[in-house]
Amino acid sequence: MKPTHGIVAIDTGFHRPSFDAAYLMVENGRGAFIDCGTQHSVPAMLAALAGQGLSPAQVDWLILTHVHLDHAGGAGALMRELPNAVLAVHPRGAPHMIDPARLVAGATAVYGEEEMARSYGEIVPVAAERVRVLADGNVIELAGRPLLCIDTPGHARHHLCVWDERSRSWFTGDTFGLSYREFDNADGAPFVIPTTTPVQFEPEPLKASIRKLLARAPEAMHLTHYARVGDVARLGDDLIVQIDAIVALARAAHGKDDRHARLVESLTQLFVTRARAHGAPLDDAEVAGLLAMDIELNAQGLEVWLDREAV
Structure with a gap:
């Protein structure tokens, strides 16, 4: 290398x-x-x-x-x-x-x-x-x-x-x-x-x-x-927009009995939609599969943040 x-x-x-x-x-x-x-x-x-x-x-x-x-x-x-x-x-x-x-x-x-x-x-x-x-x-x-x-x-x-x-x-x-x-x-x-x-x-x-x-x-x-x-300027702007978006998704799921499942589903939809708009050479299932672990961890982290905010 x-x-x-x-x-x-x-x-x-x-x-x-x-x-x-x-x-x-x-x-x-x-x-x-x-x-x-x-x-x-x-x-x-x-x-x-x-x-x-x-x-x-x-x-x-x-x-x-x-x-x-x-x-x-x-x-x-x-x-x-x-x-x-x-x-x-x-x-x-x-x-x-x-x-x-x-x-x-x-x-x-x-x-x-x-x-x-x-x-x-x-x-x-x-x-x-x-x-x-x-x-x-x-x-x-x-x-x-x-x-x-x-x-x-x-x-x-x-x-x-x-x-x-x-x-x-x-x-x-x-x-x-x-x-x-x-x-x-x-x-x-x-x-x-x-x-x-x-x-x-x-x-x-x-x-x-x-x-x-x-x-x-x-x-x-x-x-x-x-x-x-x-x-990097474009990516940085994208990250800030997405942070606001996922916080909104977390707030929308908060208080629901199926909060975690809702978050996983909504995060998956968000990232699949953005990957498609970006022109990533993957189908929806491949996007969801490659990001599955990250989406699960993101959902968990958002839930910890929600619970901390509620205290």
Whole structure:
């Protein structure tokens, strides 16, 4: 794989191909990973490093956008392979990397022990002395290449995004939504939807975070789900419109006995209609199938938000 601006997208292998990306940045013989997938992703991360002619000892940073397990579940296992790396993470996320017990317990309660082992593997703690907490506006350097880290709540309260001036691009985690390559239209234009995964979705902070990213007039966004996208002004506008739309759908379903089913149905209809209008080369069933897990998680996250709002 040939890097652009020293940036390599890595398919972590989580869930399905071209679903979950991590990134390797290379600068003057030094490396930084941004997100890392699960414990099962460690071989892919190390293979990407070797593919760029670097050894594990040449990695200075593992930067996490947030600590949801598809982004950070393999952090401890990967750090065991990187003797000189520092883990950089949001202040709210750092305690969960040092002692992942609560993170593991919460995920196990949702998925069960068997699914946790199958999908995520072991969640390994990271020694506190190897963790750097990143406050809003902190800059870290990779061999003299500055990387600006900013607080971007809305998807999660422990979310940060990373600005790389060299490529004029953001590493967005889940703040800038989901854009799978199967949905690109005949002109190669990407399709995007927001992600409201439980449990910390907040619509107004998320819209503010998206606007903050757009304010730098980026040339591209590097998404975890999935990879690099351009045309970011259009996508950002689309995300804000859709956040308002899904909030309206959630409010309409609230108080109904079949709230969850209504939300899943209405979200599916919204995204299928938008994919069709975009010219995605998929039929309605394929759109619904590829987005089924995301729609289920979005519905759950919207319900958590509704219940929190009602308190």
